[in-house]
Amino acid sequence: MVIPNIWQLFFNGLGLSAFYALFGVGLTLVFGVMKIINFAHGELYMLGAYFVWLVVSAGSDVLPLIPLFFLGLIVGALFIGGLGVGIERVIFRPLRVSPLSGFMASVGLLYVLQVLAGQTFGLAKKSVPTVFPGVIKLADSTISIHTIVTILTAVILLGLLWFFLERTRLGQGVRASSQDSEAAALQGISLNRMSAIVMGMGSVLAATAGALVGTSFLITPYMGWFVLWKAFIVTIVGGMGSISGAIVAALLFGFLDNLITSLGEPRMVTMIDVLIMLVILAFRPQGLLGREK
């Protein structure tokens, strides 16, 4: 067994945490206001990766790779954000009456998006040329530029989200809706409007996570499934609907998963994570930072 360098572990773990946080926060944000677990969240992430692939392969003669990547990311995030708002309006809003229908419809949506992506882009795996090649040396460890970009993107987006939720009136509305939608409605905060906002934001976060992953891994129509269960664990352990909880849990599992993988046992990751989740559920069902319900 190789004893891994502690700083190396730290940076790689942080990179993984950043990805978990981008993906998980969107899921928990949507749940907070809409009380719907969006099973199709992974498919929005998958579409984010395809958008980057589309833009990069279409414009590879016109622009250099890095601006092209950001163009793909932004175009994808805007489009998928719009798609998210559309889904909220057309599917989730009419189904709000019964708590489970929204979730079940999202299972249906998952099928639809997977097939559409598979038929549009083909079932063959796609890959984007490495956008951020190279590494930098820091504290006798090697960190890939890609990891740094992922961490920076997560910090910037989550920072913006924090600013929006804590410092703007609209963000206060979202938080109020998430705490008690009826009481918020009595104050004139429209649940419809807040739902559309969080669904749009959650989709943008998912698309960004997908775009970042798409540049370093293969892109397939089914890539969303593999991340979704991890996001479930992160959001449960953090506490459903709690954004700070999701970030804490993302950090916890990012470091832990990376440590387990570095010790040469990648196949143990799921089992250990689930065990932790079951223990948390048995002793603190509302999650680490979840509200008592």
Add this chain to the structure above:
Amino acid sequence: MHVLILLLIDVILVVSFRLVTTMGGWNFAHIAIMGVGGYTSALLTTTYLHWSFWLTLPLGGLVAALVALTISYPCLRTKGFYFFLSTFAAGEAMRQAWMRFDFFGGRHGICPVIHPNPILGIDFVGAVPNYYLVLAVTLLSVFVLYRLDRSRIGATVKAINSDEELCESMGINTWGYKALVFVVAAFFAGIAGVLLTHYNGLVNPDGFTVAYCYKIITATIIGGAAGFVGPIIGLVVMTGLTEIFRDLLEWVPLIYGVFIIGVLMFLPGGLVTLPRRTLPLIEKIQMIGKGAVR
């Protein structure tokens, strides 16, 4: 024949799955628990012990029930969304365990698994005897589950679902009833797993993915979970659709998806409520046809 056998096995699955939904939980570990049954039987009949299929058929169910009992402790502490998220993750962990440990044959699973041992002079080699075997077990399972659904226990569980606190205050051991339902459903899922494993002649982790679980859930949603027959109708409709669109196999999930969303939005109780909803409409049309405008 092949399609029918798989359909019958799925019938056991949806009916036992629905049993768990009557207590208000969507058990995403159902298929993994089914796998526990399959693996148990495969290990006992093949690798070391060469036990008889007729012994491992109930044993597979029992081991599945035991595993369910273990995960019921953390999972039943949770309700609604947490319940299905935790069962989802627990099921995935089981699947990972089968892949991780060589004892279960790793990624390739266990292959070959014997056909059911000959009994009463019947050899279970071709599809036909297997069909009758599965048919018999399915009918028996459905009968037992139907009786359970209609019994006092079934009624109590539904009462717990509609108001758990009230039931508790009336002295009903809500936890016990919920765990009972969860474990009984797991027993039948395990039986279905044993049947599937011995019919296929192999067992591997890819046979029990979330996709299979979605299929069971979709059938339950399309048919409607409120009544006993709903999920079976849903399953038959889905199997029919799959057969009709056989040449467009990659589009089938899309059809399922559209079906789920359509049913939820326009027919919230599932297909079973279709006659009840359309009858008044038809009568109205007939009234107009008769010249109800006097």
